[in-house]
Amino acid sequence: MNATGPTEYQCPVCAAVLALRCEPGVFVWACDRCGGLLMSVAVLRMIAEDDWSRELWSATADSPPASSACPECGRAMVAAQVGPRTAPVAMDVCRGCLLVWLSAGMIERIPQKPPTPPKEEMSQRSREALAALQVKMIADRYSKQEDQDSRLRWISRVLRIILRIISLRV
Numbered sequence: 001m002n003a004t005g006p007t008e009y010q011c012p013v014c015a016a017v018l019a020l021r022c023e024p025g026v027f028v029w030a031c032d033r034c035g036g037l038l039m040s041v042a043v044l045r046m047i048a049e050d051d052w053s054r055e056l057w058s059a060t061a062d063s064p065p066a067s068s069a070c071p072e073c074g075r076a077m078v079a080a081q082v083g084p085r086t087a088p089v090a091m092d093v094c095r096g097c098l099l100v101w102l103s104a105g106m107i108e109r110i111p112q113k114p115p116t117p118p119k120e121e122m123s124q125r126s127r128e129a130l131a132a133l134q135v136k137m138i139a140d141r142y143s144k145q146e147d148q149d150s151r152l153r154w155i156s157r158v159l160r161i162i163l164r165i166i167s168l169r170v
């Protein structure tokens with residue numbers, strides 16, 4: 001597959017030209033006419049639960065041919081199904097091009113990867129303690145200096161450090 005895009009892919013179902021949609025780090029091709037979505041296996045793996053992605057990929061090994069042709073290579077895709085037999089998520093996959101075609105509404109049925117937990121924010125108290133410590137270190141260093149210029153420089157430096165620490169995000 002041509003990862004550089006945008007490629008004039010045609011919808012494998014209704015033959016409309018697919019529109020390239022970019023999100024940061026992710027791009028998919030969407031059919032405005034039938035609502036289908038074409039994406040790389042890599043993008044699907046970013047969205048879907050890991051177990052589910054593995055199950056999908058192993059399902060493609062012995063899936064029957066789909067009626068749709070791969071928009072990239074033109075060969076028949078395979079009709080893979082994942083999930084319970086009563087309500088499987090169905091999609092067409094080209095194993096050669098690593099492309100997945102999801103018909104309208106299918107993406108909502110894919111079990112999504114849990115969001116990565118937000119990094120613990122440094123508490124206000126630790127930030128203030130860190131600021132106080134740095135201020136003390138600078139104060140110790142400059143405590144013996146008598147002249148006015150040094151003192152002013154010292155104060156502005158301390159202020160900068162406090163501002164930085166207070167707004168610090170880790």
Ligand SMILES: [Zn+2]
Pocket residue numbers: 011012013014015016031032033034035036
């Ligand atoms: Zn379409």
Ligand SMILES: [Zn+2]
Pocket residue numbers: 070071072073074075094095096097098099
């Ligand atoms: Zn293909």
